[in-house]
Amino acid sequence: MDLSTYVRNLIQRDVARPSVNAWLDEILADPIGEPFDAAEAVTDARAERESEIRRSLGDAKC
DSSP: OOHHHHHHHHHHHHHHSOOHHHHHHHHHHSOOSOOOOHHHHHHHHHHHHHHHHHHHTTOTTO
16 A cells, blocks of 8 residues: 555545534434443442452351
8 A cells, every 4th residue: 555545544534533513412412321420330339349349258257
C-alpha cells in the first residue's frame, strides 16, 4: 500500500465516524441503567470476595 492510499483510507475512516455531538446524543438517548457509586460498588464487591475466601478456608467469622 502506498502512502497516498494509506492517508486516503485514514481520512475515509475518520469521515465515516459520527461527530462527537452525534455520538454523545446517541449515548445519552439510551442510558444503560441507574447511576451508582462506583467506589461503593468496588467496596461491596471486595467485602463479598473476602467473605467468600474466608468461607472457603473455613473461617467461622464470616
